[in-house]
Amino acid sequence: MFAQRGSTGGPGRRPALCRAVALGATALLVWTGGAVALAPVAHAGTITPTVHCTLPAGQGQADGPQEFGVELTPDVVDPGGKVHAKVTLGPSPATSGLSLSDVPTTPSLDLAMSGGATGTVTVTGPQINLDVPSGKPIEIPPYEGDFLIPADASGPITFTPLRNLTRTKVLGSTYETTCAITAGGGPVGTVTAEGSAGKPPTLIAPTTPVRPSTAVTLSGSRWTAGATPVPSLCAADGGGCDAGKFAGSTLAIDGSSLLTGNAVLAEAGAVPDGSYLLKVGDGTKEATASLTVQSFVPAGPRTIALSRSSGPVGSVVTVTGSDYYQDRWINTVGLDATGATLDDTAVYVKSRPDGTFSAEFTVSDPAVAAVQVDEGNDPATVLTTPFTVTEATATLSAGAAKVKPGATIGVSGDGWPSGVAPSAALCAADGSGCDAAGISGSTLRIAADGTLAGTVTPAGSTPRGVYALRVTAGVSEALTQLTVSPTFVVLTPDAGPKGTAVTVLGQGFAKVATVSITGLRADGSRTSDPVRTKVVGLDGAFSQTFTVGAADTVAIQVREVLVNPRTETAAFTVQDGTAPAGASFALSPPEGPPGTVVQVTGKGFAPVATVSVTGRTASGDRTSDGYVTRVIGLDGTFALNFTVRDPSTRSIRACEVLVNGKIVQKMFTVS
Secondary structure (H helix, E strand, O other): OOOEEOOOOOOOOOHHHHHHHHHHHHHHOOOOEOOOOOOOOOOEEEEOOEEEEEOOOOOOEEEEEOOEEEEEEOOEEOOOOEEEEEEEEOOOOOOOOOOEEEEEEEEEEEEEEEEOOOEEEEEEOOOEEEEEOOOOOOOEOOEEEEEEOOOOOOEEEEEEEEEEEEEEEEOOEEEEEEEEEEEOOOOOEEEEEOOOOOOOOOOEOOOOOEOOOOEEEEEEOOOOOOOOOEEEEEOOOOOOOEHHHEEEEOOEEOOOOOEEEEEEEOOOOOOOOEEEEEEEEOOOOEEEEEEEEOOOOOOOOOEEEEOOOEEOOOOEEEEEEEOOOOOOEEEEEEEOOOOOEEEEEEEEEEOOOOOOEEEEEEOOOOOOOEEEEEEOOOHHHOEEEEOEEOOOOOOOEOOOOEEOOOOOEEEEEOOOOOOOOOEEEEEEOOOOOOEHHHEEEEOOEEOOOOOEEEEEEEOOOOOOEEEEEEEEEOOEEEEEEEEEOOOEEEEEOOEEEOOEEEEEEEEOOOOOOEEEEEEEOOOOOEOOOOOEEEEOOOOOOEEEEEEEOOOOOOEEEEEEEOOOOOEEEEEOEEEOOOOOOOOOEEEEOOEEOOOEEEEEEEOOOOOOOEEEEEEEOOOOOEOOOOOEEEEOOOOOOEEEEEEEOOOOOOEEEEEEEOOOOOEEEEEOEEO
């Protein structure tokens, strides 16, 4: 379903357009043909009966004579075989009230069979563009088409015209004009069915009513292997067949001559409710089945809902509704506090086959105070719900606020305009000089409630330094500090009272090196707290608990021993109160595409035990990614990097090996 956006002069709000359609229908839907004499052949004939023409769009009727000329070839055809027809029509009793040019027109003629076969066949010509003169009979050039006779036909078959039907396209809609023979009719030719074409094909269609704009499942056997089946919808008597009443088809015939697939009906305006004959032909064979079309009928009063009732200018609000008539234009528009329509906010969509709709309404005007919905500009269908425009107060956080160049970090926030695609850029620490190229990847998105989530990836060439991450969406913008460094330390928590057990997480250190962890005073000297040490993993990561007991602590420092020595420092603030408990298990980032390196940290595990980290599918099974192990420190913590390559990953699990089997697990989203 496609949405059109613009002023309130949209579908269902265009009286001038409706008048144009009506006038165009008057001019275009009264079809005739050029009177050309046919050469007398055994299977051809010309009649001039009285016809009754019914015009669409309530434009009346017309009666009078019209000439029908039909030539049929060949004289003899196999049962189920193809007959070619040349059709010439004379002037119609009705005329056009307007002059129009290049009108797309498709003519067709229904013929009744008698004798060696019964039923109705249709000759359909190709679409042509016609010029329509005002006040003069419209002449359709002679046209040709094929049809198939029944597979059980036998002997001479006489063909008698029943009616001609013309379809015209005016301003995007298709209109039909039927001129049915009421008196003076008769046969125009005979074709003899002889031979044996084998058993006829079968066609199985739904026996319960189907809705317009939906897929109709079909099947059958004994079709022409490899041929292309074409569905059409006919009147219950087999006439007026129209392939245009199907919007699409996946029908196919396999090497075993089996027909399978779906045929998608056109929308309700093109396929009125009723009983039809569904016909499928593959160019060689043809079969029919009964089909009942019934559009959706609402079971209750119309209802609408908004995905959010407030938000800043720029928010995209999803407006949903139910119990509407299907395939109708649904007009959605903003109102100001006085109830006046804000034309530039209007959105138009069509209702679905189940009577529901969904429209993306952009809060583009600060005056929006309500959202109004109607069906086809009918005042009796108007529904209104309030909406409050709020100030743009977007917040932004970059998780640990430290990341290696080329690595990903989780980002979150609130108060963002929903439905808008956010973009990220890397700026100088003061927010200046922002550069979108500084971010090589982003999975940021904004939920319906205005929450921001996802990850960003600083470019791999980003120099070490402190930056500002800027995120923009519509008119909203926010900045947050981000440190990019090949080596860094993160403290969890980074503030707390004396006695706080701080998890010190390191990234980018020398493999298998030993690091010492100490507290620092404001003058750079060590505090009285005992030094802690930890061996770095093969991935350059470590985790160690450090208890802050000294009240004069302002930072915690990590230093490699007997290697570089490399030093990293992170600030810590001593507060009043009771020491908090640390986190037991965490992933950073919590989402990302295949190939994302996830920092996995744990606390509260058995000291010196081995922990195994694996990826898990939605069913709980292991993914194809290899497991990663790490020996847990004496403080019960560990840190490692786990690369998520399997797209079926839904979570990451850590499990102690051969101790108490403690298992913890966190969700991970593959984006």
